[in-house]
Amino acid sequence: MNTILAFLVAILILVSLHEFGHYIVARWCGVKVLRFSVGFGKPFLKKKRGDTEWCLAPIPLGGYVKMVDTREGNVAPEDLPYAFDKQHPAKKIAIVAAGPLTNLILAVLFYGLSFSFGVTEIRPFAGTVEPASIAAKAGFQSGDKIRSVNGKAVKDWGDTHTEIILNMESGKVDVAVQTASGADAVRTIDVAGTPEAGKVAKNHGNIGLSPFRNTMQVAEVSKGGAAEKAGLKAGDTLVAANGKPLSGWADWVVLVRASADKDIALEYLRGGVRQTATVRPTAEIAGGQTFGKVGLAAQPDQAWNDGVRYRFVPSVGEAFAMGWDKMAEYSRLTLEFFGKLLTGQASLSHISGPLTIADVAGKTAEQGWQSYVEFLALVSVSLGIMNLLPVPVLDGGHLVYYSVEWIMRRPLGERVQQMGMRIGLALMLMLMTLAFYNDINRLFG
Template sequence: MDILINVVSFLVALGILVFVHEYGHYWVARKNGVEVLRFAIGFGKPIYSWIGKNGTEYVIGLIPLGGYVRMLDGRVDDVPEHKKSVSFDQKHVLRRISIVAAGPLANFIFAVVLIFVMLLIGVPALKPVIGDVQENSAAAEARLQTNDLIIKIDDNSVNDWSSVQYKLIDQIGNPTIPMSVMRNEKELAINVKTAQWKVEDGELFSSLGFTPFSPEATLSLNYIDENGPAKAAGFLVDDLLVAFDEIELESWSQAVEIITDSADKAIEAKVLRDGSIQTLTVRPANRPTQEGFSQGYLGVAPKFEEWPKDYVFTNQYAILPAISQSFVKTWDLIKLTFNMIGKFVTGAIGLENLSGPIAIAQGAGISAQSGFVYFISFMALISVNLGVVNLLPLPVLDGGHLMYFIIELIRGKPVSDRVQEMGFRFGAIALFMIMGIALFNDFGRL
């Protein structure tokens, strides 16, 4: 079911974003008097197509991993004399630049709209209060403490964990991270040294040595897996774990440790149910780890203590502030995405952090299951990424075409066909290499 949700959510998100991107090209091309021969969403064999009143063929392809706008172009078509005025290659270079740039620009505008809707609805958020601090970590050396409230990163105000995450990403590669925290109602300036900071699989917080605050898990059960050993042994929701094999339990972490160390071993468990002690015998299933070690699995999840007052809030804006903030946040995402690409190029971020379609599908599925507002937030992020990536100066992307047109604008004549062909080959190789690394990383994370 999770795989199905991931796939469907991914296809819906990608289909919408590709449509927005290609419609940007299409709309500006039409406004500039260019004849559009085909508007396609997806590649491969058409599963549905029709001819519009304007003569454009609209196509939905079998492979939903992209799209394109096919314009009349004398470089690839035999254009009769009476149609040269509506051919793409006959338009002034500034008009061609506007048509090519319209795709990424449409993605940015769409992100603004999505973020505006998200801010109007309101996004549940958590205050950036630090939980555990790992010994001998960068956070510990900077003297960060449990219950510190992060209020600034590099003089930029932050009010939830999402904004902290984005600001920390922006700091990757810097020798120190200037932070301000509130502790005992006093603002303290702290510098976190990043000499040993290595981000793996996007684990920003734990790689610095701290975790976000979360309520403690109790020994009371909140969930029983229908197919797990606990269900077969007779455990019920609301049971309070008291002891395992005569060992009195004091914390959930202690219970987890005993369970994971008891794969395929019988445990005599005592639980408090309806005011009386019940004794149950359970044999945790064996779920080997990726390293090949045995790990016991019981199939239960705990209840948690209540969140402290004011730790959970809703980021919500009125119409006018939401309009302003949607532009600000979109611009911040654009800058952050370019910054991340720069860090990949310089090696500040390892290529093992590059994600591909599988990771995106998983993100789409998780966000869709979390709720509509999280799904549109995810789409806004991917829309910005799609726009930025298409602006990269690789000849197979919009950015490569823009590069050639800008050179033509400066030189006063087009780049030669030979140079363009060599550039397209190089761009295709580079793009396939990047996609290959991303897919390799995706499979490695499964």
């Protein structure tokens, strides 16, 4: 219920304000608006105010503003001056651009609001490197401080992760680091065109690298799990498994996952005394693969984790300036991503749909209002930029039509526009189908 509610609130806010951008500029330009709808389908709630019918419809995947337009039926003679298609191209461009621009402005406001209450940044450090992962094969070591990705300086973990993922599928990625001993080094990720690169999108961008660390101490033992049956308790410290020392919690996780229904000879410390136990991970199946599970949770390395976190409270002006920068940066990354999709340098698996948005909406809402507001800002950027793409059906496609009309001093032929709309509609249906497929594969696969 929390996930559904968080998703519906997000759609209600973002779609309503996007369409309100179209609506308010249409009114300023003297265009008569017949209907303002949030959602598609037959409205279940209507209210008429003035000339406009305000509606809520059951399919929460968008909305629309219906204006007087002679192309959509007969228009009363007295309404002709207020018809959208009878306006100057400059007015049409302003009305169409208002929706996406509202989303971008909204993102700045959301980010600024969140940042004004304090910003928590994660410094670009490698805390945990999972064995046999992409990061491990590239040579990353715990304690590495990441300085740049393909020559571009990074200031926090978010920048680092985004730049690595965005560049990884299109070619080699050189990550400049300063090691724990202070030496300069380069970690090279070179998996472009391999199955490993394709798996990253399905694993939420996981390359086996995290800024945080866990200790080898057990924080929690699941009731009825294999670990409890073996006698392990919270506070125990894992030392070795199958005669080999454990260098980190990730080592233990990898071993357990690969040992379904197989005995593990475990050595651990309890109260400073070395003890032994035999743990037999239970087998679980997910995504067509079988893995082991014992029911242990690690105690975080609080000193390290506190060290990589940095929190500060900017002034209101600084917060909204940071919000503008964040919006501009994500806009650039979104456009760059679409460019890489078109050139085949990015996997189609990265495309997400409403199910993933709903899932993330629920998770960010559980983390607190700031996380949820920043999620709204990010989705608002995505909506704004996607709608500005020059694809018929989208706002960007209409902007192209009206720009050409302004230059040529006459509208494009109706046949050309209809053909463009059919192509655009086909592209959007393909995109939505792919997004739903990725959602289902990612969430339930």
